[in-house]
Amino acid sequence: MQSFELLSRKFALHFEKSHFPATPASLYEPNNYFLGLGGKRVRPVLCLMGNELFDEIRNDAWELADAIELFHNFTLIHDDIMDKAPLRRGMETVHTRYGESTALLAGDVMLVKAYEYLSKIEGDFLHPILMLFNQTAREVCEGQQMDMDFEKQERVTLDEYLRMIELKTSVLLAGSLKMGAILGGAGERNQNLLYEFGRKLGIAFQVQDDYLDAFGDPAKFGKQVGGDILANKKTFLLIHALETATGTAADELGRLLATNEADKVEQVLAIYRACKVDEWALELKNKYLDEAFQHLDDIAVLSKRKEPLTALARFLVQREY
Amino acid sequence: MQSFELLSRKFALHFEKSHFPATPASLYEPNNYFLGLGGKRVRPVLCLMGNELFDEIRNDAWELADAIELFHNFTLIHDDIMDKAPLRRGMETVHTRYGESTALLAGDVMLVKAYEYLSKIEGDFLHPILMLFNQTAREVCEGQQMDMDFEKQERVTLDEYLRMIELKTSVLLAGSLKMGAILGGAGERNQNLLYEFGRKLGIAFQVQDDYLDAFGDPAKFGKQVGGDILANKKTFLLIHALETATGTAADELGRLLATNEADKVEQVLAIYRACKVDEWALELKNKYLDEAFQHLDDIAVLSKRKEPLTALARFLVQREY
Numbered sequence: 001m002q003s004f005e006l007l008s009r010k011f012a013l014h015f016e017k018s019h020f021p022a023t024p025a026s027l028y029e030p031n032n033y034f035l036g037l038g039g040k041r042v043r044p045v046l047c048l049m050g051n052e053l054f055d056e057i058r059n060d061a062w063e064l065a066d067a068i069e070l071f072h073n074f075t076l077i078h079d080d081i082m083d084k085a086p087l088r089r090g091m092e093t094v095h096t097r098y099g100e101s102t103a104l105l106a107g108d109v110m111l112v113k114a115y116e117y118l119s120k121i122e123g124d125f126l127h128p129i130l131m132l133f134n135q136t137a138r139e140v141c142e143g144q145q146m147d148m149d150f151e152k153q154e155r156v157t158l159d160e161y162l163r164m165i166e167l168k169t170s171v172l173l174a175g176s177l178k179m180g181a182i183l184g185g186a187g188e189r190n191q192n193l194l195y196e197f198g199r200k201l202g203i204a205f206q207v208q209d210d211y212l213d214a215f216g217d218p219a220k221f222g223k224q225v226g227g228d229i230l231a232n233k234k235t236f237l238l239i240h241a242l243e244t245a246t247g248t249a250a251d252e253l254g255r256l257l258a259t260n261e262a263d264k265v266e267q268v269l270a271i272y273r274a275c276k277v278d279e280w281a282l283e284l285k286n287k288y289l290d291e292a293f294q295h296l297d298d299i300a301v302l303s304k305r306k307e308p309l310t311a312l313a314r315f316l317v318q319r320e321y
Numbered sequence: 322m323q324s325f326e327l328l329s330r331k332f333a334l335h336f337e338k339s340h341f342p343a344t345p346a347s348l349y350e351p352n353n354y355f356l357g358l359g360g361k362r363v364r365p366v367l368c369l370m371g372n373e374l375f376d377e378i379r380n381d382a383w384e385l386a387d388a389i390e391l392f393h394n395f396t397l398i399h400d401d402i403m404d405k406a407p408l409r410r411g412m413e414t415v416h417t418r419y420g421e422s423t424a425l426l427a428g429d430v431m432l433v434k435a436y437e438y439l440s441k442i443e444g445d446f447l448h449p450i451l452m453l454f455n456q457t458a459r460e461v462c463e464g465q466q467m468d469m470d471f472e473k474q475e476r477v478t479l480d481e482y483l484r485m486i487e488l489k490t491s492v493l494l495a496g497s498l499k500m501g502a503i504l505g506g507a508g509e510r511n512q513n514l515l516y517e518f519g520r521k522l523g524i525a526f527q528v529q530d531d532y533l534d535a536f537g538d539p540a541k542f543g544k545q546v547g548g549d550i551l552a553n554k555k556t557f558l559l560i561h562a563l564e565t566a567t568g569t570a571a572d573e574l575g576r577l578l579a580t581n582e583a584d585k586v587e588q589v590l591a592i593y594r595a596c597k598v599d600e601w602a603l604e605l606k607n608k609y610l611d612e613a614f615q616h617l618d619d620i621a622v623l624s625k626r627k628e629p630l631t632a633l634a635r636f637l638v639q640r641e642y
Contacts, residue, residue: 027466080427082422101469104425108399108432109462115436118453119448125449126439134437140432145348148422227565 001052001305004312007045014062015041015069019113030098030106031113037089042316043176044069048181049312050194060121061183064129067117070321071133072112075106075140082148112136121183129179136175139262143168156234158243162203170202177292190299197295197309204317205271210235211281214269232257236284237277245249245275289317322373322626325633335383336362336390340434346458349420349533351419352434355398358410364497365390367532371501371515374626381442382504385449385450388438389497391431392454398428418641419571429571432458442504450500457496464489477555480563482591483524491523511620518616518630525609525638530554535590547586553578566596610638 002010019035020028051061078094079085081103087093095103121129146164150156150170178195186194213228214237228235245253253271256264272278292313294305323331340351340356365386372382400406401414402424408414416424440451467485471477500521504514534549536557549556566574570592577589593599613634617627 024463024470027463078425082425084443102466104399104403105466105469108429108486109459111429111432112455112458112462116459119451119455126451128439130451134433134440137433138437139428141426141433141486142345142348143343145423145426148426149345149347151442178548199344 001220001308002049003308004049004315007048007052007308008041011041011045011048011062011065012232015044015066019070020109025318026102026107028108030094030102031110034073034094034106037091038130039069039073039089041069043072045199046173046176049309052180052183053194053299053309054181054186055183061180063117063120064179064183067114067133068172070117070136070177071113071170072116074080074107074110075144077103077110078082079144081107081142084152109148125183129183129250132175132179132182137286138170139167143171150234155194155242156239158236158239161234161236161239165203166199169206170199171232173202174198175306187300189269190301193295197292197299198293199311200292201289201317204285204292205212207281207285208286208317210237211278211285214272215278226269227264229268230260236281237272240277240280240281241277244277245271249274285317289313322629324629325366325370325636327591328369328373328629329362332362332366332386336365336387337440338616340387340391341430342344348422348426348430350390351415352431354418355394355415355427358412359392360394362390364393364493367497367519368501369631371498372505373501374620374622374630375502375505375507375511376516379504381446382501384438384441385500385504386571387495388435388454388498390437392458393493395428395431395435396465398424398431400465402428403465404568432510440568446504449503453496453500453503458486458618460492464492468498470557477564479557482555483617486524486527487520490527493517494523506546508621514616514620518613518634519615520549520621521609521616522634522638524615525606527604528557528602528609529638531558532599532606535593536599547590550586550589551581557602558593561601562593562596562598565598566592569618570595606638 015035018032020031022028023162023184026269032127035096046070047065048057048061051057077094081095081100085093093103094106098106110176118130119126143164143166146160147168150161152165175198178191181194182190210228212225212228213235215224217311218225227233228238232238241253242250249271256268257273261267274304291312296309296313301307338355341352366387368389372378379477391627397510398408398415398532402416406414407417414430415427439454440447448601461477464485464487464531467481468489470484471482473559496519499512501514502515507515530551533546534556535547537546539546548554551558552557562574563571574589574592577585579590582588614631617630617634618624620627
């Protein structure tokens, strides 16, 4: 059983190759540029870990991992166009650097290339993995559409937000694990437990992400603290505050959403604290994390095999920064 | 053996179903709108004909045909964004009607849905068809990128233009036929002959399209005659004229490209005629058509089975409008 860190290093080495032909360079150079920006490669490594939870890592698992990482990068290139994001990881996004048309097409061909890697899966495993990959890909698109829709809606319920996060973020983490489990020869029950572990871990991670944006330690948190508040972004925190605040707090929150005062972040945080949104968020995170671990516990393999996934989950969700 | 017309009617009936879930409607309504604009559905029917050339049409050939038609529509939605086209088939394009972000995502999910249909292919056929589908999809993206690159280049050689047309247009026609042939149980040699038939038919069709834009009968041609000339579009005709015109004709053509005089179309056509570009184009079309038919002849099945494809090729390429 290999740790996330070890498998990450192995995957980084494996992934460092030419994924595209040389020509037309105008199409493939943008893809190489974007892949060169790096990333944590969490999803492909989850796939490898999902395989190794049940059996030795198969050769074609590495190509499945490539497919998953390319799919993820395809979504990032297109999301950046839709979000009109100028930067990613501190560098120019593809559309900023090469124009929107090329970025659109570079994303398309990145997705096709993902399916080319997928087609390397051998034997009877190709069909179930292709089905799950397709379902996951469609759900991720649905999540992105919901996210865009929410920006135009005045109110979003907690259930709607949860569903969006599930589709946009969780299903790819869950699907990566399950696709690995399929290659590892896991039975259906174990596959589904691992999927649920990933799905709930993803939600816990997003609750934490929303929490840290408001309450994180600025010295440890990579982004500007309060960025979500300044952007009126509908997060777990804002949605819960809007659903629970009453009286003066509710009026005040409504007023703050319509302004951009210098101390808007501090004022909104004060309301969050008064409504105990911070405590609620930590409880919500722990609820999903506990449920995730319960699913992992229920998987019928020796608990020793689960250690790398347990360690990764604790690292991802209980981090302070 | 069924004619193109009969199979077209059958496919139209088969394709008239709900391809997408109901929600999120903001994502899927644009896809339903675009599919509702119709189209000749040439590519899926080519797939069915490729199957029937060798054997009875299998049930999963209809889903492969769905995949091909959805892939084609995905390319149209994204191409329209890149080309900033306001209309298609006289109706608003998806990005005009729903915005660019939604059009981008609607195209993405259309491609994923194509792969969902593809995954319905049974048994050992899935792997080779997925490989060919992926290769074709990647090549179509490459062709679109070359087409965009050409707009910015001052000169394009005939070979470069041919390669672009091959990628952007021909390989999907050829691939549709070959995927059908694979399902029909054709041997590799027959598969490849059918592919070459489709590839060369596609080039002949494009030569004709370029020819008709300049020399077509305005009463029969659906589009404005001379549109390519007004847009300085690099076509078979312009590229050949630039490669062969000398002396005054060459100077005059260069001058006309830099202007938009009222009688630009007439003047360019006069140069085309003086350089015999019209005769050259008809000869080029016939050369590719003859080669296409030679490949069809060489396929080892009873010639009676080839009649629907022969009739379709004659209809597509020898039409006057």
